[in-house]
Amino acid sequence: MxxxxxxxxxxxxxxxxxxxxxxxxxxxxxxxxxxxxxxxxxxxxxxxxxxxxxxxxxxxxxxxxxxxxxxxxxxxxxxxxxxxxxxxxxxxxxxxxxxxxxxxxxxxxxxxxxxxxxxxxxxxxxxxxxxxxxxxxxxxxxxxxxxxxxxxxxxxxxxxxxMELAPVPDTTSFIQKLEREREARERGEVKDNRGFFAKYWMYIVPIGLLVLISGATSPDGGQGGGR
Structure with a gap:
């Protein structure tokens, strides 16, 4: 065929x-x-x-x-x-x-x-x-x-x-849902159950990078053990 x-x-x-x-x-x-x-x-x-x-x-x-x-x-x-x-x-x-x-x-x-x-x-x-x-x-x-x-x-x-038309996304309902969640967080009605790192990773990562960079550029870190 x-x-x-x-x-x-x-x-x-x-x-x-x-x-x-x-x-x-x-x-x-x-x-x-x-x-x-x-x-x-x-x-x-x-x-x-x-x-x-x-x-x-x-x-x-x-x-x-x-x-x-x-x-x-x-x-x-x-x-x-x-x-x-x-x-x-x-x-x-x-x-x-x-x-x-x-x-x-x-x-x-x-x-x-x-x-x-x-x-x-x-x-x-x-x-x-x-x-x-x-x-x-x-x-x-x-x-x-x-x-x-x-x-x-x-x-x-x-x-x-x-030709079948693709479904139109319901953006209005999605925006309303985001707005309700934002208002609930502002009123304290929504409890954040995320872990410590998930909450504060944006602060932890830069500090960790600074520690690594400072350790790599330290004069003591660049000296060998022999004479």
């Missing part, structure tokens, strides 16, 4: 135990890519991804095969150690539209023979935070050993990943 398939299976299982969104929705993603090394801002249609339910996370992917001209352009990008750029135009269920840009090394995509992962990161409300592309192929362009025939069909897996 390849690492790409292992990642897909793992996140599909993880998606089953992920908390459901506050309200389910759908997404449509239109993919465009830039293949021309001499015209990097020219994006052409690659395919379409539809996700009927963000809670379920299963995507329908339809992509067009690359014609001979586009295959040569992609191979040219890889041979010149350029980046393959992918633009995703997202349409939400409320008709809102937004686009995202991601890139990967063209030689890595070519070495993977167009097998890639499309990560759709969403928040708890179903809004898309990012769309990124990853590939499992080697990014070493010197190892490029693929023919144009190997660069015809994309094999894309889509993973919908819900």
């Amino acid at each position: 390849s690492s790409l398939h292992f990642v897909v299976i793992f996140f599909n299982i993880l998606h089953l135990v992920t908390p459901y969104l506050e309200s389910d929705g759908w997404l449509n993603i239109e993919l465009h890519h830039a293949l021309d090394r001499h015209n990097p801002d020219k994006f052409t249609f690659r395919g379409n991804v539809s996700i009927p339910s963000l809670n379920i996370g299963i995507a329908n992917v339809l992509q067009e095969p690359l014609n001979s001209e586009d295959r040569e352009k992609l191979k040219d990008l890889a041979e010149h150690n350029q980046f393959y750029r992918l633009k995703s135009y997202v349409t939400f269920s409320d008709a809102t539209k937004i686009d995202y840009l991601t890139s990967t090394k063209a030689c890595a995509l070519a070495n993977a023979q167009l097998a890639d992962l499309l990560w759709v990161s969403i928040d708890t409300s179903g809004s898309v935070l990012a769309i990124t592309q990853t590939v499992s192929g080697s990014g070493n362009c010197q190892d490029l050993q693929v023919s144009s025939e190997d660069l015809e069909n994309f094999n894309t897996h889509v993973i919908v990943k819900q």
Whole structure:
């Protein structure tokens, strides 16, 4: 089993135990890519991804095969150690539209023979935070050993990943607790049960250091026993 398939299976299982969104929705993603090394801002249609339910996370992917001209352009990008750029135009269920840009090394995509992962990161409300592309192929362009025939069909897996927000620390309660402890100490209600050294170490340590230093620099301490 390849690492790409292992990642897909793992996140599909993880998606089953992920908390459901506050309200389910759908997404449509239109993919465009830039293949021309001499015209990097020219994006052409690659395919379409539809996700009927963000809670379920299963995507329908339809992509067009690359014609001979586009295959040569992609191979040219890889041979010149350029980046393959992918633009995703997202349409939400409320008709809102937004686009995202991601890139990967063209030689890595070519070495993977167009097998890639499309990560759709969403928040708890179903809004898309990012769309990124990853590939499992080697990014070493010197190892490029693929023919144009190997660069015809994309094999894309889509993973919908819900980003969980970290819990916000309750700083107000913590500050109030510190304030109550301070007031209790001032009233003498809190007894300090620490040991002698734990209470007064900040005084004992400097005195000890002074004794050691004075002993080391004493003239008597530097004389030997013989003549």
